[in-house]
Amino acid sequence: MEVCYQLPVLPLDRPVPKHVLSRRGAISFSSNSYFFGGPAPRQLAKRRGAISYDSENQTALYIRMLGDVRVRSQVGFEPEPRGSHPYLYVDFRTLHSRPQSAGPVSARNVRRLLSFQRYLHSSRFIRGIPASNPLGYLLDDDYTGQAKLMLEKVGNWNFDMFLFDRLTNGNSLVNLTFHLFNSYGLIELFQLDMVKLRRFLVMIQEDYRSQNPYHNAVHAADVTQAMYCYLQEPKLAETMTSCDLLLGLLAAATHDLDHPGVNQPFLIKTNHYLAALYKNSSVLENHHWKSAVGLLRESALLSHLPTEDRLNMEERLGSLILATDISRQNNYLSEFRAHLDKRDLCLTNGGHRHFILQIALKCADICNPCRPWKLSKLWSEKVTEEFFHQGDIERKHHLEVTPLCDRQSNSVANIQIGFMTYVVEPLFVEWSRFSDTRLSQTMMGHLSLNKQGWKEGRDKQEASTSRASEEQRTSAAKDSNSKELPQGSKRS
Numbered sequence: 001m002e003v004c005y006q007l008p009v010l011p012l013d014r015p016v017p018k019h020v021l022s023r024r025g026a027i028s029f030s031s032n033s034y035f036f037g038g039p040a041p042r043q044l045a046k047r048r049g050a051i052s053y054d055s056e057n058q059t060a061l062y063i064r065m066l067g068d069v070r071v072r073s074q075v076g077f078e079p080e081p082r083g084s085h086p087y088l089y090v091d092f093r094t095l096h097s098r099p100q101s102a103g104p105v106s107a108r109n110v111r112r113l114l115s116f117q118r119y120l121h122s123s124r125f126i127r128g129i130p131a132s133n134p135l136g137y138l139l140d141d142d143y144t145g146q147a148k149l150m151l152e153k154v155g156n157w158n159f160d161m162f163l164f165d166r167l168t169n170g171n172s173l174v175n176l177t178f179h180l181f182n183s184y185g186l187i188e189l190f191q192l193d194m195v196k197l198r199r200f201l202v203m204i205q206e207d208y209r210s211q212n213p214y215h216n217a218v219h220a221a222d223v224t225q226a227m228y229c230y231l232q233e234p235k236l237a238e239t240m241t242s243c244d245l246l247l248g249l250l251a252a253a254t255h256d257l258d259h260p261g262v263n264q265p266f267l268i269k270t271n272h273y274l275a276a277l278y279k280n281s282s283v284l285e286n287h288h289w290k291s292a293v294g295l296l297r298e299s300a301l302l303s304h305l306p307t308e309d310r311l312n313m314e315e316r317l318g319s320l321i322l323a324t325d326i327s328r329q330n331n332y333l334s335e336f337r338a339h340l341d342k343r344d345l346c347l348t349n350g351g352h353r354h355f356i357l358q359i360a361l362k363c364a365d366i367c368n369p370c371r372p373w374k375l376s377k378l379w380s381e382k383v384t385e386e387f388f389h390q391g392d393i394e395r396k397h398h399l400e401v402t403p404l405c406d407r408q409s410n411s412v413a414n415i416q417i418g419f420m421t422y423v424v425e426p427l428f429v430e431w432s433r434f435s436d437t438r439l440s441q442t443m444m445g446h447l448s449l450n451k452q453g454w455k456e457g458r459d460k461q462e463a464s465t466s467r468a469s470e471e472q473r474t475s476a477a478k479d480s481n482s483k484e485l486p487q488g489s490k491r492s
Helices: 107-113 118-125 133-149 161-167 172-183 193-207 218-230 242-254 264-269 273-277 282-300 306-322 326-342 350-365 373-394 412-434 440-490
Strands: 004-011 049-053 061-067 070-073 077-080
Touching: 004 133, 070 107, 077 273, 133 161, 133 172, 133 326, 161 172, 161 373, 172 193, 172 218, 172 242, 193 218, 193 242, 193 282, 218 242, 218 350, 242 306, 242 350, 264 282, 264 373, 273 282, 282 326, 306 350, 326 350, 326 412, 350 412, 373 412, 412 440
Parallel strands: none
Antiparallel strands: 004 061, 049 061, 070 077
């Protein structure tokens, strides 16, 4: 479990020199991820933390730590207990200050510590580009410029999220989501603090596990971009409220937050604490939702809203994320089909709009087969790699191997053809009935071509395997005959 400890201000024993006020460093902690196939302990280089100093207050220190940590107490090192909630708060201000100096932290100080100027000033240093190197600045600006050009075409269905992630140095989710919030005017409409928003998005991106081949921050960014494309469709663009847009983008960005890289059946059969916590029902989706709510509250992004409105938004966010549970696919599909058959969908009705947002998020979550072949193929290979990795873990620990995750009896092509046929195509056929636009036609066209591409690849692979087997049998027969000939000649 990722545990986040947030200390807004930690008083220091002595002033910090001016020349180090803008520096940041890393804090590394060990964590045991042996059961999920990682090294034990986990490579320390992958554990990240941040230290920053307030340029105006030389005795204040801001620390953010991620990891399973041991907390230094007054009586020694004690393991911090794991709770059911992934985000905990610990205040260490009293450990390094006199009793009378420990007081409440002002919001003004926190805002100063997390200022945009500080974030932007340190970003080049974090990415390893020395401030004294003018060429580094030119290259950094060049990449930033290319990323901005891509964002101008963010509504294009051919948007290459892998390229955008490279251009943003692995910050695709932060940059994309912030841009969409800004383009919709949500920051002004909801009076969001830009510093809190940026911090919230950075925490979201950090809480996706980069070691996952598929369920990582790049996938979340891709789903968010797809969600934006759907929100731009005429029926949705004309009826969705600002709150709908906000929740739709938030749900897309957080829908797989802190995904462990294994599926629900794996968590259940290994007696994982999340399975027990959520009673084996929508285990991962509940975890994603609760993790998202934890980050919302930790960042205080919506703290200025009335409590009732804030809780209502958290519930609606959960309803959207829970809709991505693939085991409930047929329920949503049947309801969607029934609405379309009856023609009773009325998007002026709040309940109907929310249902369409659920369907849109479901489509965005599994839209990879509807992307152009180059992108679709890459996503397919990544998700299959993650499946097979789970199967390897199951086999290693003598568990029943999930059929979909067995690399010995499955192939990427077979998995994708089945997924397209039984999961993707039925949903997108109904979406096309609901929104018969150029985008829907494009998606269905790519889906058909990609399915045919996987079939042709599978047929070629099977033909090649068959020829190789035949050649092997022929070669074995020749070897057998050549061994028998000398014996026959002796008898003659």
